Amino acid sequence: MEKLLNELPSSDVAAYTIKSDIKIDVKVPEHLKRSISLGLPSITENNLLRHFTNLSRKNYALSTVFYPLGSCTMKHNPLINERIVKSEAFNSIHPYQPTESLQGAFEIMYGLEKDLCELTGMDYFSLQQAAGAHGEFAGLLVIAKYFKSIKQSRTKIIIPDSAHGTNPASASLAGFEIISLKSESDGTVLPEKLKKILTSEVAAVMLTVPNTLGTFEKNILEISKIVHKNGSLLYYDGANLNAVMGIVKPGHMGFDVMHINLHKTFSAPHGGGGPGSGPIGVKSFLEPFIPIPRIEKNKSKFTLNYKKSESIGRLKSFFGNFHVILKAYIYIKALGGKGLVSVSEQAVLNANYMLARLRNKVDIPAGDRCMHEFVLSPKSLFRDNIKTLDVAKRLLDYNYYAPTIYFPLIVEEAIMIEPTETESKETLDTFIDILSKILFDEIIKEPQKIKEAPINTTVCRLNEVEAARNPILKWKKQ
Amino acid sequence: MNYISQNQKDKCDMLKVIGVNSVNELFDMIPNSLKVKKLNIYGEKTEQELLNYFANIALKNKIFVSFRGAGIYDHYIPSLVDEVIGRSEFLTAYTPYQAEASQGTLQTIFEYQSLICSLTGLDVSNASLYDGATAVAEAALLSLKVNSKKNTILISQALHPEYIQTIRTYLENSRAKIIMLDISLDGSIKESSVEAAVNNNDIAAAIIQSPNYFGIIENMQALSCVIKKSGALFIAVVNPISLGVFQAPGEYNADIAVGEGQVLGSPMSFGGTTLGFMVVKKSLEWKMPGRIVGQTTDKNGKRGFVLTLQSREQHIRRERATSNICTNASLNALAACVFLSGWGNHGFKNLAETNMSKAKYAFNKIKSLNGFKAKFKDAVFFNEFVIETKKNIKMINKILLKNSILGPLDLSGTSEFFKNCILFCVTEQRTKCEIDRCIKILSEI
Incomplete structure (x- = not known):
């Protein structure tokens, strides 16, 4: 057990001191x-x-183990990103320096905005938002402001029940009421069903494409048509963009607003829970409403424009999470258009390969094909009160981080696996071997081992119920 | 560069197992009309090329000796901070969903929470928010949930202007109204102006920053009395380093303390990435936005840490969650934890005092220069102060920049009251030699 800081030996002279002249x-x-x-x-x-x-050694991390955490796109974080970001010219600049002395930073941001436009088929991007959920919130505020500007009262957002929890939470924060749409067993949306709940009060429909079950929304063109015919807008949750880069563009599918998670698709590390970055992209008719300030280019000089009277305003202080923005841009410059396409191709190939090795053996509600991730429902294999949680914990014993579990909510005992493009076939094979061993072998022969897992981690199964019932949220005073 | 590890044979074998002939077949559910022909994004650079490419862009950013703060500060960062946050085990982990495999991240967040509580004198900290501005906005939302029958938020006019703008954005489509508290002639917020505003009984919370945007330490104790009497929550926006010397929010009975945590071990980095911190009274813990780490035990009774009070959060409660936040600023919170761990009480107090004394030294000299005077003569300030000048402010900063000095922030645009005013910041980073050089240049303008 690692002591807490306040239990470590106290010294007369601390590690840091400051002397004033x-x-x-x-x-x-x-x-x-x-x-x-x-x-x-x-x-x-x-x-x-x-x-x-x-303490660091008590973490499973991408740099030490396979991290097939569905929906989180845990791809390799290139080291060059970290090296460049540490440069003083990116680290020691103040946000209120005169713009002439920040031209490098603006060039990066402007360049990334343009590349994201090309990648997604949107017309404008704002990089200010600090995370995916922050991007959703901004995008929804843009939608609200747009309808205000054309004097339409639309107060509702339709969200499929397979969506990430942030979608309804963001919509609610932006002042909307949520209509939950029951999706099909593969997570897709039936146009006829959608039609029935589309009223004149609906501002937008939020979709994740491919959805959280890893299925492409095959009726997207029809959906787009009926949504727009209703005068509503279409929002693209870009959490799963890694599946479709250079394959299909959200803008072409009919989406009006979207966000991207730079810390997923564009290789910025997640840092144990952030910082992230959640740029939003919009079609040109929504450009007046996106956050200020905007970076503008006049000849070869970059300037800031704060004078956008219809803008939703500011989502955070300064210019967004510049470090994450920079890492994403380095990543794009490393790969180029061709490289990005191969990323999505390989991510989808890897996921389908893993799926193929498990199909016919485990229930897969979305069927035998997937995009960049897939969801298993191993319920029928379970016995002796074994649950998905136990399987996840047992995987830790084999030195794997566990996939996302119990999400999406519409799949019973869900196990959501996203391998990403940067894992080798060998890694995928051995993981499937181990998962199969647990699901088909240990469940029958050694259920107790699964129930008691993990045993190879620095602590055994932790009591979460007790933690919430009797919260200890800081150390006791010594 | 290419970060894909499969060779051609692997790919063929995988396609065979899947039962398709080509990767293209895997995308056959996408309508052909939608398929992208070509991505017009240039790149494909090697690591060496990337280094050179970005080194060239970096040349277009200029580094200065900074006398500018206003929300982002140049503070010393001990070597240990970079060493720890650079460890790939911390850097490349995700949010610690699987507690048993994430004890490193979880324990350090628990330690971060403990240190922030200790510093602010309040009970419960979350694992961090995006930045200072969003932390204040989340605090405003929290107060509207707690005081669900009240609709008005009082905001100090001396709160950072970008924080005010962010709160306005966050509250845009809510029921809340905002009333601004005017700055008095001495640069602070007076009890009397709060008293006048709280009279209408509709105040969910009052937000006061100290040191305020103009560097001045507010009389938080006195303001707190008036605010608390009205039943409103008192949201204190504080600079954590100033707490080495000045009263902690817990001492003056604030309900929520929030602020920008960049000063605790994160570089200025153009204003991002940073972290927002939030600490609340025990009674508000279930209303808190964001992740919280709690201590528990494993089945052998061994101490361990988990994400807790999760039924507040979006992945469980969806539209009824306390906030939509998911990703926060964990790595910056780790930096803050490491930063706070090695000063000791004496060292941290000394750090705060050094900021004060260096700023005071510069203040005394600058206000006695010809053409410069103190805007607020008797104010107590931390490491920032306002000077009024007869000189051309643009010219002052132009000349300072030529000498590699990032001069004071021009406040002229703020309001008529701050016409001809500039905001200086002097942290422990500035040497006597640098301060004297800056003053000499000012004296020659």
């Missing part, structure tokens, strides 16, 4: 002065280094 007394009036202890530990660098290094 200016000696003047600063008097803080008593009533403004801090009187409670700061409660900070005092630890040597040696002990801190060991502490954090030892």
Whole structure:
């Protein structure tokens, strides 16, 4: 067990100190002065280094194991991205420097906007949003503002029940009511069903393509037609863009607004939960509404435009998560158009290969083909009270991170697998071998092993119920 | 570059197992009319080419000796911070859904939460939000949920302008109204102006920043009394380093403390990536947005950490979640954790005092220069201060830039009140020599 920071030996001299070359007394009036202890530990660098290094080793990470976490696109994070981002010219610039001294940063952002337009068939991009959900929120605000501008009262958003939880949460935050659409067993949307709930109050329909079951929305052109005929807009959740780069463009399918997760498709590492970046793309009729400031190019000079009277405004301070934006741009420049196409081709090939090795053995609600990910429903194989959670934990014992589980919600005991394009055939094969061993062999012969998993991790199965019932959310004072 | 590891034989074998002849067949459900012919994106650069390509772009950014803050600050970052956040085990992990395989991330977030609670004197911290602006906006949303019958948010006019804009965007389609609290002549928010505003009984929360956008330490204790009396929540927006010296939000009975965590170990990096922090009173923990890590035990009684109170969140509660946030700023929170872990109480206080004394030194010198004077004579400030000048502000900054100095922020556009005003920032990073050089240049303008 790794001690907590406040349990490490306290030293007289802490790891960091600061010395001032200016000696003047600063008097803080008593009533403004801090009187409670700061409660900070005092630890040597040696002990801190060991502490954090030892903790890092308790993580399964992409750099150490296969991470088939569905919907999260855990692809290799190229090292060159990190190297370039560390350069002082990208690290030590202040957002309020004069624009003439930030031309490099603007060139990157402008360049990325343009490449994303080409990739998606949208006309404009805003890079300000800090994550996918933040992008959804911005996109939905754009939709709200658009309808306000044409004086239509549309208060509802249609979202299939297979969608990510962020979709309804973002729509609600943007002031909309949510109509949940029951999707088919493969997660797709039936145009006739959609038609029935499309009223004059519907502002937009949010779709993830391919959807969370890894299926392409084959009726997308018809869906687009009926949505637009109704005067509503179509929103593209780009969480699964890795499946279709250079294959099909959301803009061509009829989507009016979309977001992209740069930390998924464009190789920026996830950092244990962020930072991310969630650019939004729009068709030109929505351009007046996207966040300010906008980067504009006049001849070869980049400037900022804050004067967009119809814009939804600002989604966060400054210019977005520049580091993530830069990593995505480096990635695109590494691959180019051709490389990006091969990314999607390989991602889809890898997923279909894994699926083919499991088909006829495990229930696959979306059928025998998929795009970049697929969802298993192994319920019929379960016995002795074994559940998907147990299978996931058992995979940890074999040194794999577990796939996404219990999502999408419409699949019972779901196991959602996304291999990405950067994994070798050998990795895919051995993973399927192990998963098969657990599902077809251990379940019958050694159910107890699965129930008790994991045993090879630094802690055994943790009690989540207790954690929520009696929350301990910080260390106790020493 | 190409990050794909299959060779031709692998691909053929895989296609065979799938039972198709070509990769194209895997996309046959996509209407042909929609298929992309060609992607017009140039690239295909080797690693070496990328390095050179971006080095050339980097040349178009200029690095300065900075006397500018206004939300993003040049602070010293100890070597350990980069070492830890650069470790691929932290960098390339996802949100810690599988707790047993993510104890590194989970324990460090727990430690981050503990340190932030300690610093602010409040009870419960989340695992981070996107940045300072969105943290304040989320706090406003939280207060509207808690005070569900009240519709008005009071906001200090001395809150960072981009935070105000972000709150406005977040509340655009909600029921909430915003009332701004005017800045008094001494640069602070007065109890009397809060008193006048809280009279209408509809106030869900009041948002006050200290040090405020103009560097001034507000009398948070006095403001808190007035705000709390009205039943509104008190949202304190604070600079965590200033808490080394100044009263903690817990001491003046704030309900929520939020702010920008960039100062805790993240570089300026053009304003992103940073983190927002949020700490609340115990009674508000179930209303908190974002991830929270809790301590628990495994079946052998061994201590471990998990994501907890998850039924607040979007993946479970969907449209009824406390927030839509999913990805946050975990790596920057790790940087903050490492940053806070090695100062000790004395060192951290010393860090805050050094900011104050260096800023005070610069302030004393600049205000006595010909053509410059203090805008707020008696104000207590942390590391930023406002100077009024008769000189041409554009010219001042042009000359400073020529000398590789990023000068004060021009506040002229803020309002009539700040006409001819500039905002200086002096952190512990500025040496006496740099400050003196800046002052000398100013004296010659």
